[in-house]
Amino acid sequence: MRFYLTTAIDYVNSRPHLGTAYEKITADVIARYKRLAGVETHFVMGNDEHSQNVFRKARELGEDPLAYCDRMEGEFRDVWARLTVSFDDFIRTTEPRHRIAVQHLAQRCLEAGDVYEGDYEGWYCVSCEAFKQEKDLVDGLCPIHQRRPDWIREKNHFFRLSRYRDRLLAHFEQHPEFLMPEVRRNEIVRLLEAGLDDISISRAGQAWGIPLPFDEASAVYVWFDALINYVSAVGYGSDPQLFARWWPAGLHVIGKDITRFHCVVWPAMLMSAGLDLPTQVFGHGFVTFKGQKMSKTLGTVVDPLDAADRLGPDPLRLFLVKEIPYGSDGDFSWERFEERYNADLANNLGNLVSRVTTMVERYGGGRVQPKGAPWRLAGVAADALASYRRAMDQLALHEGASAAFRLINATNEFIAESEPWVLARRSDTGAELAQVLYDAAEAVRVAALLLLPIMPISCAEILRRVGEATQVDDLRLDRDGAWRTGAARSLVRADPLWPRLEGDRVGLIPATRAASRTEHVVTEPLNPPAPPPPAPAPERPSVPAPAPAPVVAAPTQATERISIDDFMKIDLRVAKVIEAERVPKSKKLVKMRIDLGTEHRTLVAGIAEAYEPDALIGRTVVIVANLRPAVLMGIESNGMVLAASPEGGAPALLTFDTPPAPGTRVR
RNA sequence: GCCGGAGUAGCUCAGCCGGUUAGAGCGAGCGUCUCAUAAGCGCUAGGUCGGCGGUUCGAGUCCGCCCUCCGGCACCA
Numbered sequence A: 001m002r003f004y005l006t007t008a009i010d011y012v013n014s015r016p017h018l019g020t021a022y023e024k025i026t027a028d029v030i031a032r033y034k035r036l037a038g039v040e041t042h043f044v045m046g047n048d049e050h051s052q053n054v055f056r057k058a059r060e061l062g063e064d065p066l067a068y069c070d071r072m073e074g075e076f077r078d079v080w081a082r083l084t085v086s087f088d089d090f091i092r093t094t095e096p097r098h099r100i101a102v103q104h105l106a107q108r109c110l111e112a113g114d115v116y117e118g119d120y121e122g123w124y125c126v127s128c129e130a131f132k133q134e135k136d137l138v139d140g141l142c143p144i145h146q147r148r149p150d151w152i153r154e155k156n157h158f159f160r161l162s163r164y165r166d167r168l169l170a171h172f173e174q175h176p177e178f179l180m181p182e183v184r185r186n187e188i189v190r191l192l193e194a195g196l197d198d199i200s201i202s203r204a205g206q207a208w209g210i211p212l213p214f215d216e217a218s219a220v221y222v223w224f225d226a227l228i229n230y231v232s233a234v235g236y237g238s239d240p241q242l243f244a245r246w247w248p249a250g251l252h253v254i255g256k257d258i259t260r261f262h263c264v265v266w267p268a269m270l271m272s273a274g275l276d277l278p279t280q281v282f283g284h285g286f287v288t289f290k291g292q293k294m295s296k297t298l299g300t301v302v303d304p305l306d307a308a309d310r311l312g313p314d315p316l317r318l319f320l321v322k323e324i325p326y327g328s329d330g331d332f333s334w335e336r337f338e339e340r341y342n343a344d345l346a347n348n349l350g351n352l353v354s355r356v357t358t359m360v361e362r363y364g365g366g367r368v369q370p371k372g373a374p375w376r377l378a379g380v381a382a383d384a385l386a387s388y389r390r391a392m393d394q395l396a397l398h399e400g401a402s403a404a405f406r407l408i409n410a411t412n413e414f415i416a417e418s419e420p421w422v423l424a425r426r427s428d429t430g431a432e433l434a435q436v437l438y439d440a441a442e443a444v445r446v447a448a449l450l451l452l453p454i455m456p457i458s459c460a461e462i463l464r465r466v467g468e469a470t471q472v473d474d475l476r477l478d479r480d481g482a483w484r485t486g487a488a489r490s491l492v493r494a495d496p497l498w499p500r501l502e503g504d505r506v507g508l509i510p511a512t513r514a515a516s517r518t519e520h521v522v523t524e525p526l527n528p529p530a531p532p533p534p535a536p537a538p539e540r541p542s543v544p545a546p547a548p549a550p551v552v553a554a555p556t557q558a559t560e561r562i563s564i565d566d567f568m569k570i571d572l573r574v575a576k577v578i579e580a581e582r583v584p585k586s587k588k589l590v591k592m593r594i595d596l597g598t599e600h601r602t603l604v605a606g607i608a609e610a611y612e613p614d615a616l617i618g619r620t621v622v623i624v625a626n627l628r629p630a631v632l633m634g635i636e637s638n639g640m641v642l643a644a645s646p647e648g649g650a651p652a653l654l655t656f657d658t659p660p661a662p663g664t665r666v667r
Numbered sequence B: 001g002c003c004g005g006a007g008u009a010g011c012u013c014a015g016c017c018g019g020u021u022a023g024a025g026c027g028a029g030c031g032u033c034u035c036a037u038a039a040g041c042g043c044u045a046g047g048u049c050g051g052c053g054g055u056u057c058g059a060g061u062c063c064g065c066c067c068u069c070c071g072g073c074a075c076c077a
Helices: A018-036 A052-060 A065-082 A096-111 A161-174 A182-194 A222-227 A240-246 A256-273 A304-311 A313-323 A334-364 A377-393 A397-418 A420-425 A430-451 A456-465 A564-568
Strands: A002-007 A040-048 A089-092 A115-117 A120-125 A130-132 A150-154 A157-159 A202-204 A215-220 A251-255 A281-284 A287-289 A330-332 A572-582 A590-595 A600-605 A620-624 A630-632 A635-637
Touching: A002 A018, A002 A240, A018 A040, A018 A251, A018 A281, A018 A287, A018 A304, A018 A313, A018 A397, A040 A065, A052 A065, A065 A089, A065 A304, A089 A096, A096 A115, A096 A222, A096 A256, A157 A256, A161 A182, A161 A256, A182 A256, A215 A222, A222 A256, A251 A256, A256 A281, A304 A313, A304 A334, A313 A330, A313 A334, A313 A397, A313 A456, A330 A334, A334 A397, A334 A420, A334 A430, A334 A456, A377 A397, A377 A430, A397 A420, A397 A430, A420 A430, A430 A456, A600 A635
Parallel strands: A002 A040, A002 A251, A040 A089, A251 A281, A287 A330
Antiparallel strands: A115 A157, A120 A130, A120 A150, A202 A215, A572 A590, A572 A620, A590 A600, A630 A635
């Protein structure tokens, strides 16, 4: 039995945060579980490096892009090592083996007739710097600039994704386990039913990326490039033997935001190239911090190393696995983390190890040996093992952890009810005492075995203390998970594994290390970031560009420092709202007529959820006056109203103590 | 707006095909043993199972409508 497991590869424009670590940790638990279950496992992670952001970031830092990526690899590997993520291989998209695979696969898609050169022809408005669809034009003119767009062509390669809709739907029908959890599957199936458009897979004239084999002037689009890591890492196009050994993958562990890429685009690419599809894709949820999305600007990013330093990597791993139903979103807070640490580790498991080893030392001379039939704990352990396996096989990692803890709790109960200290005082209960101590030690051994994939370091130590003779890596669930009888074992008493936290713990939380560690990565602005720059390259309108979503959850965009000159390019003006009305059929859009002092303009703002149009009339606001016009819901918007936009919250307009005259420059 | 998901004890959540007094863990309170990290063990929660109506002998558990929250898409310039 073989099992090839992957996680999403990560963008390298910032250090991994807790959410990224969550994915790797849960995947690592799965990998370790499979190995423990005797399955030959190949676990691969990596970095996604061919992004323009990475290129820009390196340039900003005055570094060679590749050198920058090398450095980031080191940072990522350090984090994964600290969290004991046991990957077997680490793939980078700048590696030769990856380039070979990408070009190979692109070539196969081309040969399958699925890649066509879309030297797309279309209307292009020079003023807008954007393609226009026929339906956008009014009397053949750009509605914004009242000028005739040019008919131009831009070379682009497209992948015939549309061709695979039916096959994908059929696959989903025949293999309901292909995408888990179910919520994600429903979303994708609906998306497929709605139909698919072909997608662009190349960008012309980009140096940072992999050239298309049949058009060296075009680079493979970064997400197309990135997905291929799953096969390049196992030798596709470069090592046929290795490839045959591991492909198809048993499981891709990814974030729920990128299921489309993995369950629509990726399988279609594989079908086109004549490769088997992975058995399963699992879209895990996100980890929030105190209920809020982790965001640099909100200061809600938790560095996984801070968490690991605080209580240890194993407690962090247990927390993430046991407290968050795998597949759902979950929340992290220091309070909760410490609460769980005390309850599960200090009070239950850790204390159990202490009391058992102490009693064995005191009442049994440090050795245990059964003197009869096992008591009730043997049955509990067998049940725990069974439900643990059932849960883990279904990727219900949290239930697997709970099953192990049921055994731990039962062992504590067992000790209370069998009262070894009473048995030890009597002279006629030697056999009973021996059996009770043996059973308790054996139950701890089984529990530690079950938790070994989740807490590898600590559980290895527990196994050592309860006299497990087998090397940790050689332990196997079916053989070693069974209740042992007969042989005597020596136990070791040692310091508490997880000292209980007392008192005002939260105050001791280390200052987030993000600041000290990321100075070379991000400089935080004091204020919310400026609105994003205008959309970069024009896209073929009839063939929507793939969402900019990378193959990992996009890290919060780093806001780069700009010069005063750059800032002065932005023309901020005071404006007064003269008319405001809801854009019909829209959820957030308000259409406004504003007074800029010298002129009146129409613009559209996405603030309807927070402001009633009527309440806006007469109000003084700040707008970006020199923004390119855009058409929203058929309305031309000439400018952007500034508002604070909290993550997931309602926007709040900028206001003045005393409204200045319309047209006043803001800076 | 469309399409999904969810609303169950203070908190986090279980509750399969409808069926006796609705559960677990944490927290809190009380009691208790003493091997243990002032840990363990036992007891204690009287919760309109979001609301209204319906099907049924009987509904968190099925149906309809409504409310709230979350996610995806559409429209955040």
